[in-house]
Amino acid sequence: MVPVPFPGESFVSWVDTVAVTMQLSRAAALRVLGLSGTASFSTHQFHLSPRQLEELRQRTGLRPAQVERMLFSFYTPTALPQLAPDMSERVSNPWLRREHSAACPLCIHASGGRWLLSWRLKWTFLCADHLVYLVDRCPRCELRLYWRLEATATGQRTHCIRPTVRQGRGQRRSGAAVCGFPVAEMQALPVNDEEALHIQRRVSALLLPADASHNEASRQLLQHLARIVHDATRRKTTAGLLDGMESAVIRAVHDVERQPWQPPLSWTLEHGSPAAVSALVRIAARTVLANHSGIQAP
Numbered sequence: 001m002v003p004v005p006f007p008g009e010s011f012v013s014w015v016d017t018v019a020v021t022m023q024l025s026r027a028a029a030l031r032v033l034g035l036s037g038t039a040s041f042s043t044h045q046f047h048l049s050p051r052q053l054e055e056l057r058q059r060t061g062l063r064p065a066q067v068e069r070m071l072f073s074f075y076t077p078t079a080l081p082q083l084a085p086d087m088s089e090r091v092s093n094p095w096l097r098r099e100h101s102a103a104c105p106l107c108i109h110a111s112g113g114r115w116l117l118s119w120r121l122k123w124t125f126l127c128a129d130h131l132v133y134l135v136d137r138c139p140r141c142e143l144r145l146y147w148r149l150e151a152t153a154t155g156q157r158t159h160c161i162r163p164t165v166r167q168g169r170g171q172r173r174s175g176a177a178v179c180g181f182p183v184a185e186m187q188a189l190p191v192n193d194e195e196a197l198h199i200q201r202r203v204s205a206l207l208l209p210a211d212a213s214h215n216e217a218s219r220q221l222l223q224h225l226a227r228i229v230h231d232a233t234r235r236k237t238t239a240g241l242l243d244g245m246e247s248a249v250i251r252a253v254h255d256v257e258r259q260p261w262q263p264p265l266s267w268t269l270e271h272g273s274p275a276a277v278s279a280l281v282r283i284a285a286r287t288v289l290a291n292h293s294g295i296q297a298p
């Protein structure tokens with residue numbers, strides 16, 4: 001039978017684990033699971049219809065709730081209200097990594113290549129178990145990890161499989177050698193700051209759906225945080241905003257590609273590493289969460 005989902009695993013990671021276990025391509029694994037579509041699937045990650053869930057239950061024995069825990073729609077009650085079933089699947093959200101994933105290399109090592117759903121949210125910027133900031137780019141080729149459009153991509157669970165392109169040459173990417181850097185060996189920045197850890201724990205508790213009143217409060221707090229981040233990214237200067245943060249985080253913010261005529265933080269949410277995005281969340285959390293001590297990490 002098919003491997004069971006790892007706790008917190010994302011749907012695409014599970015499909016790729018099924019494919020590896022059954023020695024199939026991702027496209028063939030999807031067919032075995034009764035799902036149509038190409039290997040570069042996107043919509044299956046968002047939500048599945050009752051008919052598809054029933055089909056999966058018959059073929060794999062997985063309960064619909066187990067499958068729904070792996071889909072982006074799991075976060076509809078809290079971080080991704082735009083994904084409510086009556087709304088478009090193709091909605092974009094600046095806090096969702098929809099085409100790629102961040103990762104904790106130590107978790108990848110420990111799990112043998114299971115990628116967590118929570119890593120798909122930019123709200124998740126560090127691993128509280130291993131005390132490192134997540135990585136989202138390969139250190140060798142600098143491309144993003146777990147890129148959806150690598151169609152036969154089951155190898156991405158453990159290695160960077162982006163095609164190698166020699167710099168300065170117009171070499172075609174198709175059929176080229178792949179980078180091959182092992183994800184478990186990627187260096188992650190250590191977390192040396194209690195504040196970052198504390199805020200990640202608070203935010204992670206907000207993300208996790210629970211009862212209706214928790215979800216409502218979480219949704220409002222996350223939207224409030226997002227608005228403050230939005231304002232911060234439009235400020236002409238970072239003066240004061242990064243006070244007290246670790247030098248590695250400040251460096252990560254400064255590393256974000258930007259144009260000199262734009263506000264310094266304007267590209268950070270879209271292009272920044274998880275460490276850089278952590279600065280945005282911390283800026284907002286210092287204002288918002290200080291007044292809401294009621295919601296604590298479980």
Ligand SMILES: [Zn+2]
Nearest residue numbers: 104107127130
């Ligand atoms: Zn970890």
Ligand SMILES: [Zn+2]
Nearest residue numbers: 138141160179
């Ligand atoms: Zn690479």
